[in-house]
Amino acid sequence: MVTISDIAKQSGVAKSTVSRFLNGGSVSETTKLKIESVINETGYIPNTFAQSLKAKRTNIIGTIVPRLNSFATSQTLIGIDEQLREYNCQMIISNTSQNLEREIENIYSFAKQKIAGIILLATQITEAHLEATRKVNIPILLVGQQHDAFYSLIHNDFDAGYDIGKYVLEKGHRKIAYLGVSEKDIAVGLKRKSGFQRAVSEHSDCEVHYYETSFKIGEAIKKVPSIIDSIQPTLFVCATDNIALGVLKAASLKGLNIPNDVSITGFGGYDMTEIVYPGITTIKFYYEEVGTKAAQMLMKLINDEKVDKTTILNYKIIERESVDNLSLSNL
Amino acid sequence: MVTISDIAKQSGVAKSTVSRFLNGGSVSETTKLKIESVINETGYIPNTFAQSLKAKRTNIIGTIVPRLNSFATSQTLIGIDEQLREYNCQMIISNTSQNLEREIENIYSFAKQKIAGIILLATQITEAHLEATRKVNIPILLVGQQHDAFYSLIHNDFDAGYDIGKYVLEKGHRKIAYLGVSEKDIAVGLKRKSGFQRAVSEHSDCEVHYYETSFKIGEAIKKVPSIIDSIQPTLFVCATDNIALGVLKAASLKGLNIPNDVSITGFGGYDMTEIVYPGITTIKFYYEEVGTKAAQMLMKLINDEKVDKTTILNYKIIERESVDNLSLSNL
DNA sequence: CTGAAAGCGCTTACAG
DNA sequence: CTGAAAGCGCTTACAG
The missing domain is CATH 1.10.260.40 (lambda repressor-like DNA-binding domains)
Known part of the structure; x- marks a missing residue:
């Protein structure tokens, strides 16, 4: 040595x-x-330890993720990692397995380790989060959710919801099943739906039924058959690509043809939406770029540079084969 | 403080x-x-740093992965993480983006950081790996590949290949396209194929064509049409589930019915093989358990306890709907 | 621009 | 069982 x-x-x-x-x-x-x-x-x-001991600051960034086996998470992590490498920073990833308490624990334990900053891929912000943030006194960047008490980097969920709504309405769909998730998740559960509802509100002749499911594909698969039987929608709008994947599977199992018998849209832009047959029309969020951007923002925060309280990232709609054009077939 | x-x-x-x-x-x-x-x-x-500075040993484990956005990797990481948590160890994940040089760099940089041990999810072992391992003098556990110079934890790729071979032959398939990957990847490229070949060798009337592709789904999608046109196999045996997913997509695009027109099998047991339609018959490896086991083994290595040089993990075949039973239809 | 000295928070022989 | 002291490898005022 x-x-x-x-x-x-x-x-x-x-x-x-x-x-x-x-x-x-x-x-x-x-x-x-x-x-x-x-x-x-x-x-x-x-020697990193000697440096950190004296400088009381490390070049380690802690990233807290709700799960590791998610497309969005993986891509975001890749982006963060790539950017951090350029800053000569290490990243420690902490997986909470969707356990909110662990999220809090991790914030504290990161703080004790003198970690330079935290990137929190959050799903909800609770009172405990606020308290932890106040106490630890290290920069925390919220990714994916917005909250007044945090600097945050978010997707444009509302507009995305609005756009997908406008898109399917233009395609002539008027009887729609919206498969969402809990509104506790502001971004995914509330904003996407609100955006969609705004689009719907511009058409008086549209019938939408709202359902709630979880992020798990399996649950969506189970819920779909009875929805189809009871209301026979021409289209499922799903709050995530995983849910859309589940709907596709369930509809296929029922012997239905997509998009002729029923159409499907998702949110996310997961790789898999392109691999399944037919490809699913969805909103693509740029997760990897989110990661890069998050690392950049956190770095600024650490260096006491000015950062916008909230940064909103863009998206784009990807048209594939899962949505039937009803207005065309009516001609 | x-x-x-x-x-x-x-x-x-x-x-x-x-x-x-x-x-x-x-x-x-x-x-x-x-x-x-x-x-x-x-x-x-x-204070972790003060401890480490003095003790010259940390409770941090470094995990080196070739990619972050892979089902196998994610699940393995979850297993490692879960187990390490019980040992009160931190995990640092280093993503090499399939860059072998970065793998080497990371081994050295982990060593300098006095990391307690390394779990290496390897695809290949080069001379540089051997040299690094010799130099750094900290416990390294190889996961997914076997090499004499390392302690390793591997899947039973050969037997899995043999079993899937026997399975499809029993189903009456005799004209098979094997879609493999580079043999530089001993486990995935070589052993799975060898096992499969052993099964084939027990049937004299079987015609198998071997093709090589990458781990990328897109590449498989591109290669499949010409293979179908030229040899018209009744079945694709794919060396990974991602390749199988690609074949399914390509065949579907071609208007073929799976499994009636062409059958498909994979390796891995990725979640997605169950979500696509039809579900893909595959070999399930227990990735999360691999992670747990890896963490346990590395811990023993660190504590100078006895560890088997090579540990082989089990698998199971999952029958789904992607393989037609030709022997039945011939009755 | 450069160096001597103190100290970050802990651990580890050593002596008692 | 317990304490004083040295030292891990670095950084940071401070003085020059």
């Missing part, structure tokens, strides 16, 4: 000078060169 | 005694009680 003392000795300077060199302080050109070459020769790498 | 000195003062003992208490050294019952209560009052948590 080569330490800063070794470098100092071999370069014929003091430890403090080496340290200054390492941290971009003022060092003369000649000593700079000398130290540099010694470091290269020896392959010296600073 | 409350430190060990605070605890010492308030308990009326020396820092070293507190430290001994914390680390399970010999402390009298009365001082034990005293220290304990002070710690509880103050909410003291040891």
Whole structure:
């Protein structure tokens, strides 16, 4: 193990000078060169712990995720990781398995570890979150949800909901099943639905039935048959791609043809929506870019630079084959 | 920030005694009680960096993964994480984005960070891996691949290949397209194929055509049409579920009915194989259990306990609807 | 621009 | 069982 003392000795300077060199302080050109070459020769790498102990700050970023096996999470993590690498930061990922308490625990334990900042992929913000945030006093960036007490980076869920609503209405659908999730999840449960409802409200002749399910594909699969039987919608609007995938499976099992017998839309832009047959029309959110952006924002927060309280990211609608054009077939 | 000195003062003992208490050294019952209560009052948590700096060992485990957005990886990580939590260990995940050089870099950088051990979800072992392993001198557990120089935890790829081969042959398939990946990936590319070939070799009347593709779904989708046109197989045996998903998509696009026109099998047991229509018959590997087991093994390695050089994990075949029974239809 | 010194919070022989 | 002391590898005023 080569330490800063070794470098100092071999370069014929003091430890403090080496340290200054390492941290971009003022060092003369000649000593700079000398130290540099010694470091290269020896392959010296600073001991992170010693640095952190003294500096009371690490270059470690903690990311708290509700689950690891989700397309959105994976892509976001990739983006964060990629960006953090450029900042020479490490990322620690903490998976809470959808357990809100663990989320809180993790905030505290990250704080004790002197982590530089936290990226929280949140689904809900509770009173405990607020309290933890107040106490720990390290920068936290909320991703995917908005809350007054946090800096946040969110998808444009409302507009996305509005656009998908307008889109399917233009295609002539008037009897629609909306398969949503709990409104406790403001972004996914509430905003997407509200946007959609706004679009619906612009058409007086539209009949929409609202249902609530979970994020689990299996649950959607189970719920669909009875919905089809009872109201015979021409279209399912699903609050997530996973739910859409479940509807597709259930409808296929029922022997229905998509989109001729029933149409489907999702939200997310998960890879799988393109792989299934037929491809599912959906709203694509740019998860990886969200990750990159999140890392950038957190970095600014850490460095006390100015950051907008809320940043809204864009989306785009991807038209595939899962939505029938009824207005066309009526001609 | 409350430190060990605070605890010492308030308990009326020396820092070293507190430290001994914390680390399970010999402390009298009365001082034990005293220290304990002070710690509880103050909410003291040891500073990880100070500990690590001195002890030259952390409770951090590094996991190196080739990609983050893979079902197998995610599930394995969940298993590792869950188990590590019980050991009070942190996990740092490092994503190499399939870049072998980054894998090597990460081994070194983990070593410099005094990480306790490394779990390497490997696809290939190169000379550089061997060199890194020799140099860093910290326990490394290989997951998914076997190599003499490593402790490893692997799937039973050969037997799985053999079983799927036997299964489809029993179903009467005799004209088969095997869609594999590079043999550089010993486990996925070579062993699965070898096992399958062994099964085939037991039937003289079987015609198999071997093709190579990547792990990317898109590439499989592109390759399939020409294969179907040129040899008209009754069945595709795919070396991974993603490839199988691609074949299903391509065949569906071609207007073929699965399994009536062409059958498909995969390897892996990814969630998605159950969600697509029809469900894909596949080999299920227990990825989450692999993760748990990996964490357990690495822990033993770290504690210098005895560990088998190679541990082979089980699998099971999941029959779904993607394989036609030709022997039945011939009756 | 440079160096000596103190100290970050902990652990570890060592002596008692 | 307990305490004083040294030291892990680094950074940071401070003085020059």
